[in-house]
Amino acid sequence: MFLSAKHVATMAKPVLLRLASEQPTYAITVTGHSLGAGAAVLATIMMRNDADLANKNIRCFAVGSPPVLTKRMASVHRTVITSLVNNNDVVPRLSVVGLAxxxxxxxxxxxxxxxxxxxxxxxxxxxxxxxxxxxxxxxxLEPSRLVLGGRILHMRTDKKFNTITKYWYHLYGGSTCCRGKEYVDKTYYLMEREPENFRKMKIRPGSFIDHVPQLYSAILKQILKRRMTDSKE
Structure with a gap:
């Protein structure tokens, strides 16, 4: 993950510098899901520590990221990095201590x-x-524990799920069926959390389905749509 982040930061640097010179008012947003989110967090920190990019407006949105930062680094970059966690998603709760x-x-x-x-x-x-x-x-093992980066927004719902639905993913020309719960029609809300809330590794019925990127996308669309509607009213 570190090598991936370093590669992204190195390869993207000349392009970002060119675009920043053409559009100086634009911000640079780095994002990713799962391991890509962890790489995005690390790449963001690398770019912000780069002398040529240090004065640029760089921010990161990590979706379902595993813990990749120390507590100190997470605190320092709280205003730059936003981590999104869906309900009981297991990946943001992964750690050496938790797995052990x-x-x-x-x-x-x-x-x-x-x-x-x-x-x-x-x-x-x-x-x-x-x-x-x-x-x-x-x-x-506690000193080696890593935490989620920056500001943590937890996507939660108080509704109970009864409807079973299927999500299909096409992999290498085939398809895989994942059975999960119907999320789209449920009411979700965002709750700001601290890294300590994700210390324990809990395996629940929806822990792996909650990590699916399509669910993150659908739930975020629902939340944003509701907020836009509320703001108009």
């Missing part, structure tokens, strides 16, 4: 007696007694 803890939980659950495993399957949490799981101490 998740694997330890899976290992501990695997070793549970059958009755407690069945209690988990049936969501009978009191019988499952998950708070009694013996997990190793992973605090030594």
């Amino acid at each position: 803890n998740y694997f330890e939980v899976c290992k501990a659950v695997h070793e549970l007696p059958r009755a407690r495993k069945m209690a988990i399957d049936l969501r009978m949490w009191k019988r499952a007694r998950l708070d009694e799981l013996e997990l190793p101490d992973l605090t030594e």
Whole structure:
């Protein structure tokens, strides 16, 4: 990801300098989704640290980005970088510490007696007694934890989903079917969050579907359309 960001920043520099000289009032916006969002965040910081581009108006919109910055860097670039997170999207919650803890939980659950495993399957949490799981101490990994960049906007909804729909993606001439929840007709809102809200890695039914770029696009269109309507009224 770092090498990709460095390549983008290097290759784009002469083009951006030319365009900035032709349109000095224009801003430079860097964006991407998933790993591309992480690369966009890093490329933005590289370009802002470049002497030739330092005085340009450069900003970044990272959609479903994994954590790629330290807490200090995220705080410094808060006014430049905006990270968008859709509901329970798993990628913004990925980290070395989170993955290590998740694997330890899976290992501990695997070793549970059958009755407690069945209690988990049936969501009978009191019988499952998950708070009694013996997990190793992973605090030594905390200093290496990375966080989301800049200002974090969380796309949330309070509606419950009942409708199942299909999203088709064409990959290499074929198609893959992903079953997910119907989002487009639900009411979403943006909530500003802090990096600490995305520390724990949670795997939920919609965690992977929430990462799909088409959903991000549809939800953002809905939010912007509603805001434009409200502003006219």
